[in-house]
């Protein structure tokens with residue numbers, strides 16, 4: 565009798581313990597689900613590429629209790645990288661964001677399915693360039709959009725039992741599908757942004773971008789008391805080039821001139837095509853003397869070497885440049901930033917007019933009377 569009571573009590577205890585464990589698991593799963601739901605909302609709401617990537621790298625390892633999370637993205641022709649860099653993304657800040665030139669370099673099977681199992685230094689080393697502590701198991705999950713593989717989400721754990729080949733993949737696949745949608749969305753948004761801010765013929769910025777940037781830079785230059793300079797560059801007798809070489813020849817000249825101007829600038833300077841054969845340059849932290857010095861280099865760069873056009877034709881051209889400066893010492897006076905911007909542009913334009921009137925192929929500085 566006592567035995568059976570004892571047995572019952574033991575069984576009861578065991579059942580209670582099991583129940584407590586199950587409750588704990590259920591609570592833990594609920595917790596994980598809630599954290600993932602919050603993560604889904606966070607990434608769906610990301611407004612830009614850096615914001616999305618930042619969320620993935622900072623939040624996902626924490627909520628999933630992973631030791632390493634990296635992304636490999638397919639970037640044929642370096643388009644994504646080029647555009648993001650032009651939009652100011654600093655890739656050095658995202659060492660876990662990796663690019664490959666084609667899907668074949670993702671290391672997936674021909675049927676793109678998640679690969680789960682033990683960490684293999686030879687196979688996975690490149691996917692987890694900075695894994696610390698050393699990884700023991702990994703999940704390589706394809707990022708798919710309309711059956712196209714756009715990359716992989718790489719999850720690494722120091723726990724050898726975390727990812728095993730027999731583990732179900734629904735959860736990681738769901739996570740990867742949301743990440744893939746978000747990635748595609750932000751990348752196309754950033755591409756559209758880029759197209760809206762650049763000149764399709766030459767690839768340099770357009771007027772819309774420069775007008776906006778100029779306002780931001782004026783505000784910053786005032787806060788930090790440095791000089792801003794502005795350059796108006798106009799190709800001389802461009803109409804003749806079009807007349808003799810045709811519009812296509814003229815377009816080639818515009819592209820070459822844009823590239824020669826760019827070659828003389830610092831990364832912080834902004835070059836834009838204002839339309840037609842007019843280019844402008846905004847130079848950050850440059851007084852009138854240094855801007856005129858750069859302008860002189862640009863003038864020489866345009867005039868010195870002949871331009872090779874398709875079909876073996878060579879053409880020699882020159883450009884006229886007007887330079888003006890907004891002094892940091894004055895802080896642009898009391899006028900509003902948009903008024904200061906218009907003044908700066910019109911001063912450079914006035915100097916350009918003088919350069920044209922004075923015989924072209926020259927640099928003229930705007931002089932305050």
Ligand SMILES: Nc1nc2c(ncn2[C@@H]2O[C@H](COP(=O)(O)OP(=O)(O)OP(=O)(O)O)[C@@H](O)[C@H]2O)c(=O)[nH]1
Nearest residue numbers: 798799800801802803804806811814815839840841
């Ligand atoms: N090929 C090409 N030509 C363009 C483009 N936009 C404007 N143009 C041409 O640029 C020329 C500008 O000529 P003008 O403004 O008269 O000046 P210019 O001949 O350069 O003479 P100056 O500026 O006085 O030295 C016109 O023939 C326009 O048709 C373009 O996108 N491509």
